Amino acid sequence: MTKDAIVQEYREQGFVHIPEFYSAEQLARIRAAVDRYNREVVPGVPENDVVFEADGTAIRNCWRMQIHDPFFAELPQAAQLQPLIAALVNGTPLCMGVETFNKPAKVGSGVPPHQDNAYFCQEPPDVLTVWVALDEVTPENGPVQYVGGSHQAGLKVHTPSGVKGNSFGLAEEVDAATATPALLKAGDVLIHHCQTIHFSDPNVSDHPRLGLLMVFRGEHTQDSPEMKAAYQKARALMESQAS
Numbered sequence: 001m002t003k004d005a006i007v008q009e010y011r012e013q014g015f016v017h018i019p020e021f022y023s024a025e026q027l028a029r030i031r032a033a034v035d036r037y038n039r040e041v042v043p044g045v046p047e048n049d050v051v052f053e054a055d056g057t058a059i060r061n062c063w064r065m066q067i068h069d070p071f072f073a074e075l076p077q078a079a080q081l082q083p084l085i086a087a088l089v090n091g092t093p094l095c096m097g098v099e100t101f102n103k104p105a106k107v108g109s110g111v112p113p114h115q116d117n118a119y120f121c122q123e124p125p126d127v128l129t130v131w132v133a134l135d136e137v138t139p140e141n142g143p144v145q146y147v148g149g150s151h152q153a154g155l156k157v158h159t160p161s162g163v164k165g166n167s168f169g170l171a172e173e174v175d176a177a178t179a180t181p182a183l184l185k186a187g188d189v190l191i192h193h194c195q196t197i198h199f200s201d202p203n204v205s206d207h208p209r210l211g212l213l214m215v216f217r218g219e220h221t222q223d224s225p226e227m228k229a230a231y232q233k234a235r236a237l238m239e240s241q242a243s
Helices: 003-013 024-044 070-077 082-089 225-242
Strands: 015-018 050-052 059-062 093-101 111-114 127-133 144-147 158-163 166-170 179-181 189-193 198-200 211-218
Touching (some): 003 015, 024 070, 082 211
Parallel strands (some): 111 166
Antiparallel strands (some): 015 189, 050 059, 059 093, 111 198, 127 189
8 A cells, every 4th residue: 555545544434454564584583573472571560561461471461562572662663653643643653651561372362442542541532543463353252342523523522441461442333344353464554543433343253363552652642631520530430440
């Protein structure tokens, strides 16, 4: 796809699939870095920077990886990414975070329908996520599903979801039939807008579905006091329900 075609589809749909963005060699380096991170870095990170599945051993999410490992601080700065991200966020891109959604075989849990800006709280919403497929994503191993055009309708009300690692979800129901599953080959990327509604089902297959995510905002975006207040209110409610 050309850069112009990527930008147009992103603007219209709120997400865009770019096949073969990373070469086999690049993919192997990223995968090896994630494996090393899980093995060597995770045991020493703060409790809030890793989430485990219900079995207590399989990793569900790693958060803020760019803080804990130089490889993941450098990856978002690559020349391969920066010009495209700048066009999509309407300005100078700043990396907000690098994280994984591991979705291990059989035990990988689902993610409730939500919009990322319920967490990010940025105005204007010039924020996106680059979702890098490190495994093949199939209908059986829990693909992310996106509601096309939903980013154009603004931020909707979110409430505590009860899902560890994805604590907020949309207050209203989402018709799953309106969503498009992102079926990807390893090395593909899927870029989505921070207000595009998306979700995923559990991984019921024998195959893992590891994704590395890089979140970018435009340098010009700012915290929204109103959205931050709603976020803090929801967090307080969630914590009171858990206690």
